[in-house]
Amino acid sequence: MKRAIVAIAITIAVSVSANGDTWWKHVQFLADDSMRGRDTGSPEHKRAAEYVAAEFRKSGLEPAGAGGFIQPVAFKTRRIDEAHSSLAIIRDGRTMALTLGEHANFSLRADPAPAVDAPLVFVGHGLNVPEQNINDLDGLNLKGAIAVYIGATPRSLPSVLQAHFGTAAERWRAFRAAGAVGTITIANPRNVETPWAQTTGSRLQPAMSLADPSLDDYAGQQVAITMNPAHANMLFEGSGHTFDEIIALENERKPLPRFALPARVSARVAVTRGQVESRNVAGILRGSDPARRDEYVVVSAYLDHVGVGAPVAGDASYNGAMDNASGIAAILDIAGRLHAAGERPSRSLLFLAVTGE
Numbered sequence: 001m002k003r004a005i006v007a008i009a010i011t012i013a014v015s016v017s018a019n020g021d022t023w024w025k026h027v028q029f030l031a032d033d034s035m036r037g038r039d040t041g042s043p044e045h046k047r048a049a050e051y052v053a054a055e056f057r058k059s060g061l062e063p064a065g066a067g068g069f070i071q072p073v074a075f076k077t078r079r080i081d082e083a084h085s086s087l088a089i090i091r092d093g094r095t096m097a098l099t100l101g102e103h104a105n106f107s108l109r110a111d112p113a114p115a116v117d118a119p120l121v122f123v124g125h126g127l128n129v130p131e132q133n134i135n136d137l138d139g140l141n142l143k144g145a146i147a148v149y150i151g152a153t154p155r156s157l158p159s160v161l162q163a164h165f166g167t168a169a170e171r172w173r174a175f176r177a178a179g180a181v182g183t184i185t186i187a188n189p190r191n192v193e194t195p196w197a198q199t200t201g202s203r204l205q206p207a208m209s210l211a212d213p214s215l216d217d218y219a220g221q222q223v224a225i226t227m228n229p230a231h232a233n234m235l236f237e238g239s240g241h242t243f244d245e246i247i248a249l250e251n252e253r254k255p256l257p258r259f260a261l262p263a264r265v266s267a268r269v270a271v272t273r274g275q276v277e278s279r280n281v282a283g284i285l286r287g288s289d290p291a292r293r294d295e296y297v298v299v300s301a302y303l304d305h306v307g308v309g310a311p312v313a314g315d316a317s318y319n320g321a322m323d324n325a326s327g328i329a330a331i332l333d334i335a336g337r338l339h340a341a342g343e344r345p346s347r348s349l350l351f352l353a354v355t356g357e
Contacts, residue, residue: 022332022333022336022337023326023329023330023332023333024329025329026055026325026328026329026332026333027321027325027326027329029051030048030051030303030320030321030325030328030329031319031320031321031325032319033317033319035047035048035319036307036308036317037305037306037307037308037309037317037318037319037320038303038304038305038307038320038325039304039305039306039307039308040075040208040276040278040304040307040355040356041075041276041277041278041304041355042307044307045278045279045303045304045355046279048303048304048328049070049279049281049303049353049355050070052069052281052303052328052332052353053068053069053070053281053283055332055335055336056069056281056283056332056335056351057069057283058336058339059283059285059332059335059336059338059339060285060339061283061284061285061335061351062283062284062285062286063282063283063284064282064283064284064350064352065282069281069282069283070279070280070281071279071280071281071282072277072278072279073210073277073278073279073280073355073356074210074211074212074275074276074277075208075209075210075211075275075276075277075278075356076111076208076209076210076211076273076274076275077206077207077208077273077274077275077276078108078111078206078207078208078209078271078272078273078274079108079204079205079206079207079271079272079274080100080106080108080203080204080269080270080271081270081271081272082100082101082204082270083270084268084270085100085106085267085268085269085270086100086266086267086268087100087103087104087106087225087265087266087267087268088265088266088267089234089235089263089264089265089266090117090263090264090265090266091237091238091262091263091264092238092262095266096234098231098234100203101200101203102200102228102231103227103228103231103234104184104225104226104227104228104231105200105203105225105226106203106223106224106225106226106267106269107185107203107207107224107225107226108206108207108224108271109168109207109209109218109224110172110209110218110221110222110223110224111209111216111218111271112221112222112223112224112267112269112271113222113223113269114268114269114270115266115267115268115269116146116181116182116222116223116265116266116267116269117264117265117266117267118144118145118146118181118182118222118223118264118265119144119145119146119260119261119263119264120145120146120148120184120235120260120261120263120264120265121140121141121142121145121146121147121148121180121258121259121260121261122148122149122235122236122239122241122246122257122258122259122260122261123136123137123140123142123147123148123149123175123258124136124149124150124255124256124257124258125149125150125152125153125154125256126147126149126150126171126174126175126183127153127154127165127166127171127174128165128174129157129161129165131161132157132161134157136149136256136258137174137175137178139258140178140258140260141260142175142178142179142180143178143179143180144179144180144181145179145180145181145260146180146181146182146183146184146223146225146265147171147175147178147180147182147183147184148183148184148186148227148235148261149171149183149184149185149186150186150187150188150246150247150250150256151185151186151187151188152166152187152188152191152250153165153166154253155253156253168183168185168217168218168224169217169218171183172217172218172221173217176219176220176221181220181221181222181223182221182222182223182224182225182265182267183221183223183224183225184225184226184227184235184265185224185225185226185227186226186227186229186232186235186243187226187229188229188247188250188251189229189230189247190247190251192229196228196229196230200228201309201310202306205306205309206274208276208356210356211275223265223267223269225265225267229243229247235261235263236261237263238262238263239259239261239262240259241257241259278304278355278356279355280352280353280354280355281303281352281353282350282351282352282353283335283350283351284296284348284349284350284351285335285338285339285344285345285348285349285351286344286348287344287345287346287347287348287349288344288345288346289346289347292346292347293346293347293348294348295347295348296347296348296349296350297345297347297348297349297350298349298350298352299331299334299335299349299350299351299352300331300350300351300352300353300354301324301327301328301330301331301353301354302324302327302328302353302354302355302356302357303324303328303353303354303355304320304355304356304357305318305319305320305323305324305325306318306320324357328353331351331353334351335349335351
């Protein structure tokens with residue numbers, strides 16, 4: 001479904017956009033230094049949302065809700081307090097302290113417990129895909145344990161199943177059902193596009209989740225840890241396996257072993273919590289066919305970026321031109337040019353600029 005929607009959007013854009021001037025004008029506005037990176041829920045993000053709503057109005061779209069184009073979204077925020085947090089591996093009575101930022105990081109996608117001490121179980125890919133008769137958790141005792149898994153999916157799986165079952169949220173549903181209390185994710189070094197040294201700084205940025213507890217994909221997850229692949233062998237010492245061996249099997253597309261690790265993890269996680277309200281922007285171009293106008297094709301991109309952070313070459317504003325002012329500009333350009341051409345597809349189009357990506 002996602003790929004089909006993207007294909008539709010690209011086809012429309014190519015067929016109606018001649019020179020990209022309008023598209024570039026939108027990118028320039030959204031990624032200007034004055035927008036300070038459009039951090040989620042910030043005054044600058046509000047300005048961006050109002051800009052998108054105004055463009056939707058110019059393009060003849062209808063508001064998607066009774067309250068207008070802009071829809072408020074409430075979030076809970078969490079920021080790690082590393083000075084009061086710690087992480088260690090305990091094996092054979094020895095405690096090996098890990099350096100946060102170098103060996104591993106806490107992920108705050110889940111609201112962590114203040115302290116966790118739990119055994120480790122390596123679960124391969126950590127997948128439960130009934131359609132393919134795959135259950136990596138079968139035969140393992142995960143009750144009260146932390147599931148350690150490779151953050152990839154077998155390439156033999158159809159892409160739609162990879163996209164669904166490979167998400168952290170879907171994996172956690174399976175782990176939680178099996179009794180796990182947390183996760184440690186390890187990336188395959190071959191698939192890492194951005195080095196750990198460049199991405200680890202983002203751990204200090206606030207994480208967000210929807211404030212409505214019924215929409216919490218990670219309920220019950222007491223700790224989520226991302227392990228630096230360069231140090232992942234620390235987890236496997238004494239198990240009869242090494243991380244290098246497991247990644248070799250992964251790269252050769254061979255089945256991965258699954259086993260309890262002879263170690264525990266002790267985690268202390270201090271978090272500063274808060275709340276923020278942000279905005280989605282949604283507009284509808286009604287379809288021309290009465291029999292199909294209640295069917296919707298979603299043309300979507302996310303509006304916010306990460307705001308202001310650690311300077312890069314002296315520039316602290318993370319403008320987010322490609323990520324994702326370019327996508328928002330594309331959907332605005334599509335809506336505007338369809339309106340100018342007087343074109344209306346048989347099905348309705350829902351133009352959706354989302355927040356909290």
